[in-house]
Amino acid sequence: MDEKEKIIDGYRAMVLSRTLDKKIVMSQRQGRVGFYTPTMGQEATQVGLSMNLEDQDLIFEYYRDVPLMLHRGVKPETIIDQIIGNSDDKEKGRQMPSHYTAKDHNFMSVQSPVATNLPPAVGAAYSIKYQKKDGIVIATFGDGSTSTPDFHAALNLAAVFDLPVVFLCENNKWAISYPVEKQTRSEIWKKAEGYGMRGVLVDGNDLLEMYKVAKEEIDKVRVDGKPVLIEAVSYRMGPHSTSDDPSKYRTDDVKEGSDKDPIVIAERKLKMLNYIDDQAIEKIKVEAKERIDRIFDEREKIAAPKPETMFEDIFENSNWIIDEERGEIL
Amino acid sequence: MSSKTMNIVQSINSTLDYMMTRDTSIILLGEDIGIDGGVFRVTEGLQKKYGKERVIDMPLVELGIVGMAIGMSLTGLRAVPEIQFQDFIYTAFDQIVNQAAKMRYRSGGEYNVPMVLRTPYGGGIRGGLYHSQSGEAYFAHTAGLTVVTPSNPYDAKGLLIKSLRLNDPVIFLEPKKLYRSQKQEVPEEEYEIPIGKASLVHEGNDFTFITYGSMVPTVMNTVSKNNLDADVIDLRTLVPYDGETILNSVKKTGRVIIVHEAPRTLGMGSEISAFIAERAIDYLLGPILRVTGPDTPFPYRLEEHYLPNEMRILKAVHKMQQYR
Ligand SMILES: Cc1ncc(C[n+]2csc(CCOP(=O)(O)OP(=O)(O)O)c2C)c(N)n1
Ligand SMILES: [Mg+2]
Numbered sequence: 001m002d003e004k005e006k007i008i009d010g011y012r013a014m015v016l017s018r019t020l021d022k023k024i025v026m027s028q029r030q031g032r033v034g035f036y037t038p039t040m041g042q043e044a045t046q047v048g049l050s051m052n053l054e055d056q057d058l059i060f061e062y063y064r065d066v067p068l069m070l071h072r073g074v075k076p077e078t079i080i081d082q083i084i085g086n087s088d089d090k091e092k093g094r095q096m097p098s099h100y101t102a103k104d105h106n107f108m109s110v111q112s113p114v115a116t117n118l119p120p121a122v123g124a125a126y127s128i129k130y131q132k133k134d135g136i137v138i139a140t141f142g143d144g145s146t147s148t149p150d151f152h153a154a155l156n157l158a159a160v161f162d163l164p165v166v167f168l169c170e171n172n173k174w175a176i177s178y179p180v181e182k183q184t185r186s187e188i189w190k191k192a193e194g195y196g197m198r199g200v201l202v203d204g205n206d207l208l209e210m211y212k213v214a215k216e217e218i219d220k221v222r223v224d225g226k227p228v229l230i231e232a233v234s235y236r237m238g239p240h241s242t243s244d245d246p247s248k249y250r251t252d253d254v255k256e257g258s259d260k261d262p263i264v265i266a267e268r269k270l271k272m273l274n275y276i277d278d279q280a281i282e283k284i285k286v287e288a289k290e291r292i293d294r295i296f297d298e299r300e301k302i303a304a305p306k307p308e309t310m311f312e313d314i315f316e317n318s319n320w321i322i323d324e325e326r327g328e329i330l
Numbered sequence: 331m332s333s334k335t336m337n338i339v340q341s342i343n344s345t346l347d348y349m350m351t352r353d354t355s356i357i358l359l360g361e362d363i364g365i366d367g368g369v370f371r372v373t374e375g376l377q378k379k380y381g382k383e384r385v386i387d388m389p390l391v392e393l394g395i396v397g398m399a400i401g402m403s404l405t406g407l408r409a410v411p412e413i414q415f416q417d418f419i420y421t422a423f424d425q426i427v428n429q430a431a432k433m434r435y436r437s438g439g440e441y442n443v444p445m446v447l448r449t450p451y452g453g454g455i456r457g458g459l460y461h462s463q464s465g466e467a468y469f470a471h472t473a474g475l476t477v478v479t480p481s482n483p484y485d486a487k488g489l490l491i492k493s494l495r496l497n498d499p500v501i502f503l504e505p506k507k508l509y510r511s512q513k514q515e516v517p518e519e520e521y522e523i524p525i526g527k528a529s530l531v532h533e534g535n536d537f538t539f540i541t542y543g544s545m546v547p548t549v550m551n552t553v554s555k556n557n558l559d560a561d562v563i564d565l566r567t568l569v570p571y572d573g574e575t576i577l578n579s580v581k582k583t584g585r586v587i588i589v590h591e592a593p594r595t596l597g598m599g600s601e602i603s604a605f606i607a608e609r610a611i612d613y614l615l616g617p618i619l620r621v622t623g624p625d626t627p628f629p630y631r632l633e634e635h636y637l638p639n640e641m642r643i644l645k646a647v648h649k650m651q652q653y654r
Contacts, residue, residue, distance in 0.1 A: 147389040
C-alpha cells in the first residue's frame with residue numbers, strides 16, 4: 001500500500017468505526033443493546049497509531065478501542081457479537097458490552113478495572129525480548145487511568161527492564177465526570193521522564209499528525225527496544241457510557257461535525273492533499289452505513305449462548321465442584 | 331411519627347445528609363460522587379450542600395481513596411469512602427486488610443479507624459464479570475472488619491447510622507440490584523439497628539432460611555408464593571453474624587437452607603453451616619443445604635442462570651422434605 005492509500009484506508013476505518021458507534025448507541029436507546037462505551041472522538045488517535053503496527057505486535061487494549069480494532073482488521077461482526085453477547089461471540093457472551101477479545105489480531109481481552117492491563121503488557125514485552133521474538137507491545141488507557149498504581153508500576157518496570165512497550169494514553173479529557181485538570185497536577189506525557197523513558201505529546205485529534213508522531217516513536221521502539229509514553233489528546237465526543245448523563249457535569253460539548261471532530265479534520269486535510277473529494281467521502285460513508293446496518297441486523301438474529309457455556313473455561317479442565325454445580329443449576 | 335416512602339438509594343442519601351448535619355467529622359470521598367452525585371446517585375446533592383472539601387471528587391485511584399480515608403479516620407475525621415463498584419476495590423485491598431483492619435490491634439488499642447466504606451455489590455443489573463461481584467467473604471475473612479449489608483430502605487438507614495457511630499472500620503455493602511427495586515416507609519427521626527443483630531423477616535416452623543442482601547426478596551417471594559412454613563433470617567450483619575437468632579430458629583425447625591448470591595466455596599454459607607453443625611447438630615432433621623451462585627465468574631448474558639432463584643430454592647426445599 002502506498003502512503004496515499006494507507007492514509008485513505010485510515011480515514012475509511014475512522015468512518016467505519018464512527019458508523020458502528022452511532023449504530024450501537026442508537027440500538028441501545030431502542031433496547032436492542034444493553035450498554036456501550038462510545039469511542040466517538042478518539043478515532044484519529046487510534047487509527048493514527050494503528051497505521052504503524054505490524055502483524056506480530058501485541059495489543060493490550062482498553063474498552064474504547066473500537067477504531068483501533070477495526071483498522072487492524074478485526075471484523076465489525078466480532079465487535080457486534082461481543083456487544084450483543086450472542087453464541088458467536090468469542091467470549092461466549094460472558095462480558096459486558098465493550099469488553100472485546102480478538103486473539104486473531106493479537107488483541108488481548110479487555111477488563112473493566114482500568115489500567116490493570118498495563119503491568120501484564122510489560123510482562124508480555126519481557127517475554128518477547130527474552131524469547132528474541134519480533135514485535136512490540138502496545139498498551140492503551142485513558143487519562144483517568146494515569147492515577148492508578150498499575151500505571152505507575154508499569155511505566156517504572158518497562159523502563160527498568162528496557163522493554164519495547166508503547167504506552168498510549170488516550171487523553172479524552174474526562175474520566176466519567178472528572179476532568180483531567182483535576183486528575184493530575186503535571187502533564188501526562190511528562191511523567192515519562194520521572195520513570196526514565198521517552199514521553200511525547202501529540203494532537204490525537206489529527207490523523208496525519210498522530211500517524212507521523214506515532215511513526216517516529218514506534219520506529220525508535222523497534223530499534224532501541226525501549227519504552228515510550230505517548231499522550232494523544234482528543235475529546236470524548238459522547239457520554240462516558242450509555243448509562244451516563246454528561247449534562248450534569250460538562251459544558252465543553254464537542255459536537256459531531258464541528259471543527260473539533262477528528263473526522264472533519266481528516267477530511268479537510270485529505271482534501272487539501274487531493275487524496276479525496278466530496279464524492280469519495282460520500283461513497284465511503286454510504287458504504288460504511290450499508291455494511292454496518294446489514295451486519296448488525298444479521299448478528300442480532302444469532303441465538304444467545306447455551307446455559308452450559310457458563311461453566312466452561314474456568315480452568316482448562318473442569319473439576320467435580322463445577323460439574324456438580326452445573327448439574328444443580330441446569 | 332412521620333415517615334417518607336423511599337428506596338434504598340434515597341434512604342442512604344438522606345441518612346448521609348442527616349448524619350453529616352449532626353456530625354461534622356463525617357467526610358465523603360470517591361469517584362464521581364460530587365458533581366455527578368455518584369454513578370448510582372447515592373450521594374446526589376451532598377456536594378452542593380456540604381461543599382467540595384467535604385464531599386470530595388477523587389482522582390481514579392481506589393488505593394488512594396481508601397488509604398486517605400484511613401488517614402483521615404486516624405486523625406479526627408470519620409471518612410466514608412465510596413468504591414464505585416465493589417469489583418474495583420482490589421487495588422485498595424492492601425489498605426483495607428493491612429491498614430484499616432489491623433490498626434487497633436497493632437497499636438495495642440492506641441489507634442482506631444472509624445471509617446465506613448460504602449460500595450455497591452452483587453449482580454442483577456447485567457454488569458457481567460466486573461460490575462456484579464459479591465466479594466463479602468474476602469472481607470468477612472479478615473479480622474478487624476465489621477461487614478454489614480442492608481436489604482431494604484428501613485434497615486439501610488438504621489445500619490448506616492449505627493455504622494457511622496462505630497469506632498472501627500465497617501465494610502458497608504449495598505446490594506445494587508435492590509437500590510431502586512422496592513420502596514418502604516422510612517421514619518424521619520433517627521434510629522439505630524444494632525450491629526450483629528439479624529432480622530427475622532418471616533416466621534414459621536418447617537424451615538430456616540438464612541440469607542442477606544439481594545437474596546432476601548428472592549427468598550421472601552419464594553416463601554410467600556409457595557406458602558412455606560418457614561423462618562427467614564436476614565443476617566444484616568455478616569461479621570459478627572447473629573449466632574443466637576440462627577440457633578433459636580434451627581432448634582425450632584431442624585431444617586436449614588442458606589441462600590446467597592456469592593459463589594459457594596468458602597462463602598458465608600460455609601461459615602454458617604459449620605457454626606450450626608458445631609452447636610446444633612442434634613436438632614437437625616436433614617443436611618444443611620446451600621443455594622448459592624456457582625464457582626464461576628459472573629456472566630453477562632446468562633446472569634439469570636447464575637443468580638439463585640425460586641426454582642433452585644424450591645429444589646432445595648424438596649430435597650429437604652425427603653428427610654423426616
Ligand atoms: C479501577 C477502576 N475504578 C473505577 C472504574 C469505573 N470507571 C470506569 S471507566 C472510568 C473512567 C476512566 O477514565 P479514563 O481512564 O480517562 O478513560 P475513558 O473512559 O475516559 O476513556 C471509571 C472511573 C473502573 N472501571 N476501574
Ligand atoms: Mg478519559
